[in-house]
Amino acid sequence: MENGLQVALRWFVFALVLCQVEAFYVPTAAYRVYDPKQPIPVLFNKVYSDNTQLQYAYADLPFVCKPSGKTKLGELISGQKIALNLGEILRGDRIMVSDVELAMQEDKPCNFLCTAQVSRKDVKRARQMVRDGYLVEWIVDNLPGATSFVAVDRSRKYYAAGFKLGYTDLSTGRPKYYLNNHHTIVIRYRRARGANGDAGRQAIVGFEVYPKSIGLDTPRDDQMCPKDMKTIENGLELHIPASSPNQTNNQKRNEPEPDVDDGATLKITYTYSVYFRQDTSVDWKHRWDLYFVNQQEGSRVHWLAVGNSLIICSLLTGIVLMILARTVRSDISKGKDRIGAEKGSSGARKKEAGLLDQGDDQLDDYMSSDDEALEDVSGWKLLHGDVFRTPIRGYLLAPMVGSGMQLLFMAVGLVLLSAFGVLNPSFRGGFISFGVGLFVFAGIFSGYYSARVYKTFGGKNWRANVVVTAILFPGLLFGFLFILNLFIWANASSTAIPFTTLLAIVALWLCIQLPLVYIGSWFGFTRRPAWEHPTKTTNIPRQIPPQAWYLKGLRTVLLAGLIPFAVIFIELLFIFQSMWQDKSGFYYVFGFSAVIGLLLLLSVAEVTVVAVYIQLCAESHDWWWQSFMVGGGSAIWVFAYCVWYYFMKLHITGFFNSLLFFTYSFIACGVYGLLTGTVGFLTAYAFVRRIYA
Structure with missing residues (x-):
């Protein structure tokens, strides 16, 4: 717990330093001067x-x-x-x-x-x-x-x-x-x-x-x-x-x-x-x-949001450190001692019988005796033969993880550029322009991580995975926006994207992002090995026992997602006000947002680790998709917050305007869920590999 407090203190000092840039910006417009009567x-x-x-x-x-x-x-x-x-x-x-x-x-x-x-x-x-x-x-x-x-x-x-x-x-x-x-x-x-x-x-x-x-x-x-x-x-x-x-x-x-x-x-x-x-x-x-x-x-409220986030993350850090330093290490030590004792008592008999000299089949039978030594050990240790079993529809999970890494790179780049004043209101449209550019460039990371996960799942046709990765999320996003754009066109609004701009976006997508996804996938699949698993997967999957009510599907997602939402809900009020009420789009406190965003990712990672550990202790090995859903679970609460904000804070009139609000909110929450879900998945994957190593 002392280490957890030290980590929290470091984050707090970092927050103090970074928040000092919240009122700083680099003027992007050229310094213009005028002569009298000009x-x-x-x-x-x-x-x-x-x-x-x-x-x-x-x-x-x-x-x-x-x-x-x-x-x-x-x-x-x-x-x-x-x-x-x-x-x-x-x-x-x-x-x-x-x-x-x-x-x-x-x-x-x-x-x-x-x-x-x-x-x-x-x-x-x-x-x-x-x-x-x-x-x-x-x-x-x-x-x-x-x-x-x-x-x-x-x-x-x-x-x-x-x-x-x-x-x-x-x-x-x-x-x-x-x-x-x-x-x-x-x-x-x-x-x-x-x-x-x-x-x-x-x-x-x-x-x-x-x-x-x-x-x-x-x-x-x-x-x-x-x-x-x-x-x-x-x-x-x-x-x-x-x-x-x-x-x-x-x-x-x-x-x-x-x-x-x-x-x-x-x-x-x-x-x-x-x-x-x-x-x-x-x-x-x-x-x-x-x-x-x-x-x-409103800086006092921002500091309240930072303090709230630090408290939650400190508690989560303490819980995770307790799991890693006490429970897991203790269980691993007990398991090794039990296995060592069993091997010592039976080694002489097995050697006399010549089992160790009779080929690979007999050697596998002998190694299974170690597994038998674990049969009376409860909890996550029983799943060593099933925990890395390839998930159902892994061909969809891999592209989603790749797209999540693409969004993560874009989000981190935008927040950093904004926090240090490069992107600011004097650079009109710069935030969106840089966001599109970073998203397109990050296609190489999308392809790389998608290919690595796809190869780890045993996939063979990596070119098909390239197509799915490059089209699945960007295609759905473009489809939503295109359909909305048709309705906005009908209202002759300047918010409608001109046809030539749509063609330019498609060109960026197909002519730049798709080749970058291909390059990243080629490198990740052909030049890099699949991630190795520390345990061997059995042929017959272990039956999952009945689970507690809080470990069943959507319930786990909702309960776990509530904690990351608690980290950001105060700052969401300012972000929503900038997006929906101040249509000029002026949002200036990116220093606070950078700190809270960092704490959000940390809380998502820690909540997912805790949720997956509890699931493994309940002898459920179906954790791949669950870790992704738990990581993105706070998106459901953010969308519920959007509904509350619509009825309590906004005064939007008309069916079409309400439709636009909820559609844009759904897309934004989907993007947020994909990003945080990827963070949760990769963190849980690293955690599971670590405890079974």
């Missing part, structure tokens, strides 16, 4: 909501200003689409240069953007999107437009990415929906570093957007700007009344809007204001920190 492009990206899983390109919405293609902003022209990396495409980004004109340090109290004539159908869609709480994302100098907030004690300021498309007024009997058609842009800047600053150039350190709704009855000047921005009384309501000459305007306004397109339109005038404010309190390399104030304030 044009600064404003990029339109997308709209997203906490209440739905569908995102849309902002420039494609029918009720907003379309880029004209006439405004030149430096090297860019309005309407020009910005090239995106794979991660940006998969996360639903669709970036386009807008007609909004900015020039460094030039304030513009009001500028006219456009006037849009919107049909009744488009007004209905705008009303629905406002009801769903959609947020808008614009980009300036790689910063997303943010809504600024101040803490309750006014001690600090923080940002929330995005700004509201509109708002809902519930003060009257019928809900009224208003569209924000004026945007006040605040650019915060400071003097650039070094020679650039000496030359009068500036660097942008903040981008804030404050939207406002301005009604049709607001007095405007010749430039279509409100004459008095401070006295706006009515907003722009998304409502086109029914055209009937016998009703007053108030009666028309209180009527439900007809569902037919009668040619009526709503005139929407878009304007914007620009203000530049110098801010010396924020350095350029720390300009993203305001987006993560809330996550940093």
Whole structure:
């Protein structure tokens, strides 16, 4: 137990060191500086909501200003689409240069953007999107437009990415929906570093957007700007009344809007204001920190999660060390003493009978006398002739283990790159892009481990195993995503993967990953021997006695999986909040996640060892698949947590959005279960080989 405490202390010190990188990142965007009056492009990206899983390109919405293609902003022209990396495409980004004109340090109290004539159908869609709480994302100098907030004690300021498309007024009997058609842009800047600053150039350190709704009855000047921005009384309501000459305007306004397109339109005038404010309190390399104030304030909860994980892992470590240092070693010693005694008493008689000189058959009979010496020994020692018997459907287990190692390599790489700041929010789409790249490259590890396990199970056709390994998990994953993508396409969402991107993913899969799986399998099968087992397997399998209720199938998986889930469930709250509620995808505390992920893998390994040992002590040799299922058992609890989070924390509306949530959650839990199941299997395999050696 003392050794267990020492190990836990080492993990705790390691956690303290690693968690210091949770607020550090390497700025990926190039350091840009601007001369006075230099044009600064404003990029339109997308709209997203906490209440739905569908995102849309902002420039494609029918009720907003379309880029004209006439405004030149430096090297860019309005309407020009910005090239995106794979991660940006998969996360639903669709970036386009807008007609909004900015020039460094030039304030513009009001500028006219456009006037849009919107049909009744488009007004209905705008009303629905406002009801769903959609947020808008614009980009300036790689910063997303943010809504600024101040803490309750006014001690600090923080940002929330995005700004509201509109708002809902519930003060009257019928809900009224208003569209924000004026945007006040605040650019915060400071003097650039070094020679650039000496030359009068500036660097942008903040981008804030404050939207406002301005009604049709607001007095405007010749430039279509409100004459008095401070006295706006009515907003722009998304409502086109029914055209009937016998009703007053108030009666028309209180009527439900007809569902037919009668040619009526709503005139929407878009304007914007620009203000530049110098801010010396924020350095350029720390300009993203305001987006993560809330996550940093939750550091106490993160430390609670680390402490909870350390306690659980310390207890498990103590149990495993007790098994290895006391129970197993004691049982092995007793077994050897018993065998030695039996051999000593019968050696002389057998030698006189000449049994040792009569060939291999007689020698095998003699060796079986050692087995007879173990017959009165209970527990796992009775299974020495069956414990390494090839499992049923081992041809499927081997590819799953290979795919699990592929996912493990990808996950470890992503967490490390993120924890040390290489992948960060300033590198938009970098996390997904690197994830796909690491997954494809890790095909060589998938092929290697799959081939080694397949050869150990006695497989002969390693090329067939290559095909199964390369297609089974990636094919199922691609099939799920492709079917979902068809439904998302039907909703014209930017979340839908373009056809050309699908072709690129298939090319990566078949032209790069498949050859890497082949190379890894060839090396693992032809150049490396099968893992040797310390005991010989008998021809006739031993009958498994009746098992206790907690050792039967799914019950064991659920009970054992509860412990690794207890290690991560606190941190899951932050991860889910980043994934499902903050659609900007900003998650910054990868230092904590790295520590908890490491403790998770350790707990999975230890729980699987304990579960397999208990199963072997119950004289059940069917442990191969069970170890894999026990290792991945916490995935069931994670999916149950997803269900709880859906009903208790989210406000997703609509059947299709709910279907997307549960499908994505199922895929994520399947990936998690495959990874942890592989860790459990390999750990149990090493443990069983060790105790039977």
